Amino acid sequence: MEDRGFDLENRLATLEENELKRTLSPVDRVAERGYFAQPCGSELPVLDSEEALVFASNNYLGLTDDQRVQNAARRAAATVGTGSGASRLVTGDTMVHRDVERLLAETKGAERALTFSSGYAANVGTITALEPDVIFSDELNHASLVDGCRLADCETVTYDHCDPDSLRAEMAARAQRAEASTDSRSGSKATPDGETESWLIVTDSVFSMDGTVAPLSEICDLAEEFGAWVMVDEAHATGLYVDGGGVVQAEGLEDRIHVQMGTLSKALASQGGYVAGSDDLIACLVNEARSFGFSTGLAPPAAAAASEALHLARHSDARERLWENVTHLRDGLETMGWDVPGESQILPIVVGDRRDALALEAALRDRNVVAPAIRPPTVPDGECRLRIAPMATHDQADVVACLEAIRAASEEVGLL
Structure with missing residues (x-):
């Protein structure tokens, strides 16, 4: 019989040959420092390494091991349950869900908010539910936005990264095409069935691998000029800006952006x-969002933990401590000769070659600093990097130790 299966062994060998194969290395706790196991498969990992500083986590405010956040999760588990047990459209809707959604809506300056089981599910579910005719997407948008565009089965136009001029050119060109099918009765730009086209601009606010921040105000100007809607992914911004909001709140754009994710x-x-x-x-x-209706509701302890963390983001000094660490790290990296693009809490050290990136990662790990190399397909080949991300819970000595390790490691592998 002819084998119509999958040659997984060869695929894995190709990944390893091209230095693109990833492995898992568990850590004992999610915090600013921890003990990491050696890369392992399915066997039980052994934690036998020295404690390392973590400068690669998205746990920006360091709240995962905050006692108040943990207590909120415990209370929800004890009172409501450890899981929702069903889709929220069935029996999985609880008061804990309503509480976090109320607080999110208040923080984001919106009428209402809705939680999903993951950010990926939120993006894919929202884009496909809206069913736009045309999407204008930043070329470096997160994979969940890209996949949402694909699943929506609509025309997707990609514009140059954070470039309003490129977006304007693409929208103007698409408008000219639509004008050719103008409905003579209404004068509106029309789809083949005579209805007005729906346009959606989608962009991250903070781009996770580049540290760049989208020009949201200019994007809103273009959206209003062409009659489009705007959807902004604030995954790497929520909680970090004014009053615990994101870039949308920092720039006062709540009334001009239709979808805040x-x-x-x-x-x-x-x-x-x-x-x-x-x-x-x-x-x-x-x-209409299938990823909402056909998924079990967010676990109550997760919803309660997020509520408490958002409260702390709004009413503690965690944000200020994070941005102090960001400034210290950025200044130190630039002083030693690294060009650090972007203007967010994400500080990429772009080295280019994947072998150089892997060597720098290993040299840092030898100095007990964890900052994994970012390689294709996450970033283009030739743009490999280390992505440095401090936390609010790193103290000044931690930041100094990170900078000293980066300098020594960079010199060791010949990058400085």
Whole structure:
């Protein structure tokens, strides 16, 4: 019989040959430092290494091991249960869900918010539920936005990264094409069935591998000029800006952006994603987002942990401590000769060659600093990097130790 299966062994060998194969290396706790096991398969990992500083986590405010956040999760587990038990459309909707959604809506300046089981599910579910005719997508958008565009089965136009001029050119060109099918009765730009096209601009606010921040105000200007909607992914911004909001709040754009998406799994130290917007938007997602309706609701302990973390993001000094560490690290990296692009808490050290990136990662690990090399397919070949991300819970000595390790490691592998 002819074998119609899958040659997984050869695929894995190709990944290893190209230095693209990943392995898992468990850590004992999610915090600013921890003990890491050697890469392992399915066997029980053994923690026999020295404690290492973690400068690669999305746990930006360091709240995963905050006692107040942990206590909130414990109380929810004891009172409500460890899991939702069903889709929220069945029996999985609880008051804990409503509490975190109320707080998210308040923080994001929206009428209502809705939580999903993950940020990926939130993006894919929202885009496909909206069913746009045309999507304009930043070329470096997160994979969940890209996959949402694919699953929506619509025309997707990619514009140059964080470039309003490129976006304008693409929108103008698409408008000219639509004008050719103008409905002579209404004068509107029309789809083949005569209805007005729906346009959606999608962008991250903070780009996770580049540290760049989208020009949201200019994007809103273009959206209003062409009659489009705007969807912003605030996964790496939620909790870090004014009053615990994101870039949208920092720039006062709540009334100009139709869909605000974010995650509970980064600065908010939990799990899941959310979408904030109008009452009508959320009602539509409740009814039509398949990744919401056909998934078990967010676990109550996760929802409660996110609520407490968001409260702390708004009312503690965690954000200020994070940005102090970011400034210290950025200044130190630039002083030693590294060009650090972007203007966020994500500090990429772009080395180019994947072997150089892997060598720098290993040299840092030898100095008990964890900052994994980022390689294809996450970033393009030739743009490999280390992604340095401090936490609010790193103290000044930790930041100094990280900088000293980067300098020594860079000199060891010949990059400085």
